[in-house]
Amino acid sequence: MTDRPDDPRTKPPTDGLPKTQPISPTQLRQNAAAKRMLRRLVQGENPPTAPMSIxxxxxxxxxxxxxxxxxxxxxxxxxxxxxxxxxxxxxxxxxxxxxxxxxxxxxxxxxxxxxxxxxxxxxxxxxxxxxxxxxxxxxxxxxxxxxxxxxxxxxxxxxxxxxxxxxxxxxxxxxxxxxxxxxSPKPFPRWMVTMAFGVFAAVFVGVLGGDPVSSLIAFLSNIGVSLLARKLGRLRMPDFFITGTCSFVVTFVALLLWRFGLTNSPSIVVVGGILLLLPTGRLVSSVQDAINGFPVTAAGRFLSTVLTFGALVAGIAVAFVVGSKTGMQEINVTQALPPAYDLWVLVIFIALAVIAIGITEQTAWKLLLPTAAVGVAGYLALLGADTLGLGDRFSPALSAVVIGLLARLVALKMGAPQLVVAVPAALILLPGLTIFRSMYVLTIEESEILLGAGGMLSAGAIVLGAAGGIVLGDTLARPLTRSLASNERRRARRR
Incomplete structure (x- = not known):
């Protein structure tokens, strides 16, 4: 009989050592898995200097x-x-x-x-x-x-x-x-876009507490401003001067009507007129680009946004100076008007305002009602945050997160990018009244210049918080939209 070498796993114990038990295949696999997991924790799956695939x-x-x-x-x-x-x-x-x-x-x-x-x-x-x-x-x-x-x-x-x-x-x-x-032609003709400018101003003045007369004034003045901007655009005037001229006209008309007693809330009329002049889309895009790692693009868009805000402020300031030189009485910018309508009416106004913004931005017909629903949800979130006492700066940011999250869900479901839904829905969050009040204090009440500067900084913080909230909401919604993206691609393959 041929002698075979002893198996080390079954060799009898020597020198008093205990007998070694054979290792099962299951234990071998578990040990290998544990080693792989430890290697990943220590080293990572890719070398630290490996290039990222595009x-x-x-x-x-x-x-x-x-x-x-x-x-x-x-x-x-x-x-x-x-x-x-x-x-x-x-x-x-x-x-x-x-x-x-x-x-x-x-x-x-x-x-x-x-x-x-x-x-x-x-x-x-x-x-x-x-x-x-x-x-x-x-x-x-x-x-x-x-x-x-x-x-x-x-x-x-x-x-x-x-x-x-x-x-x-x-x-x-x-x-x-x-x-x-x-x-392809845009979905809405120019006359409808012009009317949408007026409708937005009218309903938003109602949301801020203005009476029907103030809403009518805002409607007419904004239609005039829209026609003026279109005329100046045909003359190849730079956007900076177009925006400044429009804000001057809106403010001066409100001051003129205030002088003759035709409106009791000129500041709200001005706010309704300048909100659509604010570069909301560019601001959101600039913050999004900065967060996503495009600093040069973000800087260029942010500079363009700052110039537009500067044009708005300059137009308001010139209107105040002209008004004071012509003997117009001062405005009580600290006056806070109570809501003029019930909550359900305000919700309808917000929906109409968002639809009007969508028309001015040439949004597709099928996206108007979903965008209005997202805007209403953001407005209710804003009211809830105010009720909880979160403050004038944090409440718009929280509402913007809700809008950004819902906008991604709705937009991907409807086959559109998130920006198309988020920008019209978030315009109601911008602090137009704070900008107006701060500019008035800076221009007219020189003794309160620090108060006006603080108001402008507060308005800037609200604007950046709202833009950042939209981007954060979009980021938080990404794990929730993976199935929507795959479903959309399966529908495309079936077509």
Missing amino acids: VDRLTGSPYANPMIQVGGVDTSARKTLDFALHLAETMFRYGAGALEVETSIIAVTAALGLKNIEVDITNQSVAINYAPKDQTPISLLRVVRSWTNNYAGLATVHQLVTDIVAGGVGRDEAIRRLDEAIT
Whole structure:
């Protein structure tokens, strides 16, 4: 009989040592799993200096895990890059944020077969570098020089990107659909936009406590201001002077009517007139870009926003100076009017105001009522925060978080970006009355200049808090919208 070497696991104990038990396969697997877990905790899954894949930028967006269209890498890469740049330029013109533009470019190029790309967005320019191995690289740049209100067009482009990522649209069809979206008329004619300006001012004056006469004055003055702004725009006047002229006209008309006793709340009439002049969309986009890691783009948009606020303040100040020089009596800016209507009426007013804002921003018809519902929810959250005594600064920020969260849920469900719903719904949070009162104190009551400056800083804090709250709400809603994004892509594939 042939001798075999002893098995160390079954060898009898020697020197008084205890017998070793055999190790089962289950224990071996558990030990290996424990070692892998310990290695992850200590070292991490990737080396600390490993580069981040550009497709990883799609994580958390509606375009995560794009479906690469079969057929190999596109041999005509230049045509695909031109389409991606045209898409990015269109989104910027319609008011999209830098992160949304970047994720759209990455998703579209990845879905159409281009992998070795880099995207750089700097304020008004978009650059794409395509550098495959052993081939001549291609670098393209596009500069955005004009903007327009067209949230319906932005929603259409968003849906186009979703369809491309889902694998249901090829490049040629995508080019045709993008050209069709650009050349399609806006959903609302100019006369309806002009009327919406007046309706918003009238109902918002009612929300602030103004009587029907004050609402009528705000309605007529805002229609006049809208026509004036359109006329000045045709004369190629810069936006800064257009905004300053409009705020001057609104304020001076209110002061004039106050002098002749035709209104008892001129400050509220002014607030109703200047809220639509505030650059809400640019402000939200600038805060969003800063948070998402686009400091240069955020700085450019924030500077544009500050200039617009400066134009508003300058127009109000000039109106006050002209009024004081012509003998107009001073206004009691500390006067707080009680609510003129019941709560259910105010809720209806808020819904009408948000719908009017949506019309001025050229939102699609199907998004008007959902956007109004989000605005009403934000208003109720604002009232609840005020009831709890959270303060004039924290309450709008909390309401903005609610609006940002609901806006992402509603927008993704309706096939649109979050900004399209969030911006019209959040305009009611901006402190127009605080801006007016602070500017009045700075201009007329020189002895209270510190009080006026403090009011302007408080208004700035409220504005930034509201913008940051919208971005925070959007971020908090991302884990809740993963199933919505996948459902949307499945619907696109079925089409």
